Amino acid sequence: MTNGGPGIVNSAKSRTDRVTNAVKRAMLIMEQEIAESDGIYPHNAGRVSMAEVCRRADVHPITMMGVAHRDTTRVTVLSWIESLSAKLVTGARTIQKIVKQRVDTADESYRLIAAKFQAMYQVEIPKRDEAIEALQARVSELESDNLQLQEKLSQGRVARRRGNKP
Numbered sequence: 001m002t003n004g005g006p007g008i009v010n011s012a013k014s015r016t017d018r019v020t021n022a023v024k025r026a027m028l029i030m031e032q033e034i035a036e037s038d039g040i041y042p043h044n045a046g047r048v049s050m051a052e053v054c055r056r057a058d059v060h061p062i063t064m065m066g067v068a069h070r071d072t073t074r075v076t077v078l079s080w081i082e083s084l085s086a087k088l089v090t091g092a093r094t095i096q097k098i099v100k101q102r103v104d105t106a107d108e109s110y111r112l113i114a115a116k117f118q119a120m121y122q123v124e125i126p127k128r129d130e131a132i133e134a135l136q137a138r139v140s141e142l143e144s145d146n147l148q149l150q151e152k153l154s155q156g157r158v159a160r161r162r163g164n165k166p
Helices: 006-036 050-057 061-065 073-087 092-154
Strands: none
Touching: 006 050, 006 073, 050 061, 050 073, 061 073
Protein backbone atom coordinates (compact mmCIF):
# COMPACT_ATOMS: atom_id res chain seq x y z
CA MET A 1 0.00 0.00 0.00
CA THR A 2 1.44 3.33 -0.98
CA ASN A 3 1.37 6.21 1.42
CA GLY A 4 -0.40 9.29 0.13
CA GLY A 5 0.96 12.76 0.39
CA PRO A 6 0.17 15.18 3.21
CA GLY A 7 -2.96 16.35 1.36
CA ILE A 8 -4.52 12.90 1.46
CA VAL A 9 -3.61 12.42 5.11
CA ASN A 10 -5.09 15.81 6.02
CA SER A 11 -8.22 15.03 4.04
CA ALA A 12 -8.65 11.69 5.81
CA LYS A 13 -8.07 13.29 9.20
CA SER A 14 -10.60 16.06 8.53
CA ARG A 15 -13.16 13.48 7.35
CA THR A 16 -12.60 11.45 10.53
CA ASP A 17 -12.94 14.58 12.67
CA ARG A 18 -16.10 15.55 10.81
CA VAL A 19 -17.68 12.13 11.50
CA THR A 20 -16.59 12.18 15.15
CA ASN A 21 -17.98 15.68 15.69
CA ALA A 22 -21.27 14.79 13.98
CA VAL A 23 -21.66 11.72 16.21
CA LYS A 24 -20.90 13.75 19.35
CA ARG A 25 -23.41 16.43 18.32
CA ALA A 26 -26.04 13.77 17.66
CA MET A 27 -25.44 12.21 21.08
CA LEU A 28 -25.79 15.61 22.80
CA ILE A 29 -29.01 16.35 20.94
CA MET A 30 -30.37 12.92 21.82
CA GLU A 31 -29.49 13.46 25.51
CA GLN A 32 -31.33 16.79 25.47
CA GLU A 33 -34.39 15.22 23.87
CA ILE A 34 -34.40 12.44 26.46
CA ALA A 35 -34.09 14.97 29.28
CA GLU A 36 -36.94 17.06 27.83
CA SER A 37 -39.08 13.93 27.53
CA ASP A 38 -38.40 12.79 31.10
CA GLY A 39 -36.41 9.70 30.23
CA ILE A 40 -38.16 8.64 27.03
CA TYR A 41 -36.35 8.87 23.70
CA PRO A 42 -39.00 10.41 21.44
CA HIS A 43 -37.81 8.85 18.16
CA ASN A 44 -37.27 5.32 16.83
CA ALA A 45 -39.98 3.86 19.07
CA GLY A 46 -37.93 4.86 22.11
CA ARG A 47 -34.91 2.72 21.17
CA VAL A 48 -31.39 4.14 21.24
CA SER A 49 -28.90 2.14 19.19
CA MET A 50 -25.73 2.57 17.18
CA ALA A 51 -27.80 2.72 14.00
CA GLU A 52 -30.00 5.46 15.52
CA VAL A 53 -26.97 7.52 16.57
CA CYS A 54 -25.54 7.15 13.07
CA ARG A 55 -28.88 8.12 11.51
CA ARG A 56 -29.07 11.24 13.69
CA ALA A 57 -25.44 12.10 12.85
CA ASP A 58 -26.10 11.52 9.14
CA VAL A 59 -23.31 8.94 9.06
CA HIS A 60 -23.60 5.50 7.50
CA PRO A 61 -23.44 2.76 10.19
CA ILE A 62 -20.71 0.92 8.24
CA THR A 63 -18.47 3.94 8.84
CA MET A 64 -18.25 2.90 12.49
CA MET A 65 -16.71 -0.42 11.42
CA GLY A 66 -13.83 1.27 9.54
CA VAL A 67 -10.28 1.40 10.84
CA ALA A 68 -10.55 5.06 11.84
CA HIS A 69 -13.62 4.58 14.07
CA ARG A 70 -13.73 0.92 15.15
CA ASP A 71 -11.56 1.37 18.25
CA THR A 72 -12.46 4.98 19.06
CA THR A 73 -15.78 6.48 18.04
CA ARG A 74 -17.64 3.17 17.96
CA VAL A 75 -16.44 2.25 21.48
CA THR A 76 -17.41 5.72 22.73
CA VAL A 77 -20.91 5.42 21.27
CA LEU A 78 -21.42 1.90 22.63
CA SER A 79 -20.37 2.92 26.15
CA TRP A 80 -22.62 6.01 25.89
CA ILE A 81 -25.58 3.82 24.90
CA GLU A 82 -24.85 1.46 27.79
CA SER A 83 -24.68 4.29 30.33
CA LEU A 84 -27.80 5.88 28.86
CA SER A 85 -29.77 2.64 29.08
CA ALA A 86 -29.81 2.89 32.88
CA LYS A 87 -31.61 6.26 32.73
CA LEU A 88 -33.83 5.49 29.76
CA VAL A 89 -37.42 4.34 30.03
CA THR A 90 -37.75 1.33 27.73
CA GLY A 91 -40.41 -1.10 26.67
CA ALA A 92 -43.42 -0.28 24.55
CA ARG A 93 -45.96 -0.93 27.30
CA THR A 94 -44.03 1.06 29.89
CA ILE A 95 -43.67 3.98 27.50
CA GLN A 96 -47.37 3.82 26.58
CA LYS A 97 -48.31 3.78 30.25
CA ILE A 98 -46.09 6.76 31.08
CA VAL A 99 -47.30 8.72 28.06
CA LYS A 100 -50.92 7.98 28.99
CA GLN A 101 -50.28 9.23 32.54
CA ARG A 102 -48.74 12.42 31.15
CA VAL A 103 -51.68 12.95 28.81
CA ASP A 104 -54.14 12.40 31.67
CA THR A 105 -52.23 14.91 33.83
CA ALA A 106 -52.19 17.46 31.02
CA ASP A 107 -55.89 16.87 30.36
CA GLU A 108 -56.71 17.41 34.03
CA SER A 109 -54.66 20.61 34.08
CA TYR A 110 -56.50 21.81 30.98
CA ARG A 111 -59.87 21.10 32.59
CA LEU A 112 -58.88 22.99 35.75
CA ILE A 113 -57.76 26.01 33.74
CA ALA A 114 -60.95 25.94 31.68
CA ALA A 115 -63.08 25.76 34.85
CA LYS A 116 -61.21 28.69 36.39
CA PHE A 117 -61.61 30.71 33.21
CA GLN A 118 -65.32 29.94 33.06
CA ALA A 119 -65.75 30.95 36.72
CA MET A 120 -63.86 34.16 36.04
CA TYR A 121 -65.99 34.81 32.99
CA GLN A 122 -69.21 34.29 34.92
CA VAL A 123 -68.13 36.74 37.64
CA GLU A 124 -66.01 39.32 35.85
CA ILE A 125 -67.99 39.85 32.65
CA PRO A 126 -71.25 40.90 34.37
CA LYS A 127 -69.25 43.26 36.62
CA ARG A 128 -67.56 44.73 33.57
CA ASP A 129 -70.87 45.18 31.75
CA GLU A 130 -72.39 46.94 34.79
CA ALA A 131 -69.37 49.25 35.00
CA ILE A 132 -69.64 50.08 31.30
CA GLU A 133 -73.36 50.89 31.63
CA ALA A 134 -72.69 53.11 34.66
CA LEU A 135 -69.91 54.94 32.84
CA GLN A 136 -72.08 55.44 29.75
CA ALA A 137 -74.85 56.89 31.93
CA ARG A 138 -72.30 59.21 33.57
CA VAL A 139 -71.00 60.34 30.16
CA SER A 140 -74.55 61.15 29.02
CA GLU A 141 -75.15 63.10 32.23
CA LEU A 142 -71.91 65.06 31.83
CA GLU A 143 -72.63 65.81 28.18
CA SER A 144 -76.03 67.18 29.19
CA ASP A 145 -74.44 69.31 31.95
CA ASN A 146 -71.82 70.53 29.52
CA LEU A 147 -74.48 71.62 27.03
CA GLN A 148 -76.41 73.48 29.74
CA LEU A 149 -73.24 75.28 30.88
CA GLN A 150 -72.45 76.28 27.32
CA GLU A 151 -75.93 77.76 26.93
CA LYS A 152 -75.55 79.76 30.17
CA LEU A 153 -72.13 81.10 29.16
CA SER A 154 -73.25 82.12 25.70
CA GLN A 155 -76.43 83.71 27.04
CA GLY A 156 -78.62 81.79 24.64
CA ARG A 157 -76.45 82.31 21.55
CA VAL A 158 -75.35 78.69 21.22
CA ALA A 159 -75.28 77.13 17.82
CA ARG A 160 -75.25 73.40 18.18
CA ARG A 161 -72.65 71.59 16.16
CA ARG A 162 -73.27 68.40 14.38
CA GLY A 163 -72.84 65.39 16.63
CA ASN A 164 -73.82 67.15 19.88
CA LYS A 165 -76.80 65.64 21.60
CA PRO A 166 -79.52 67.97 22.86
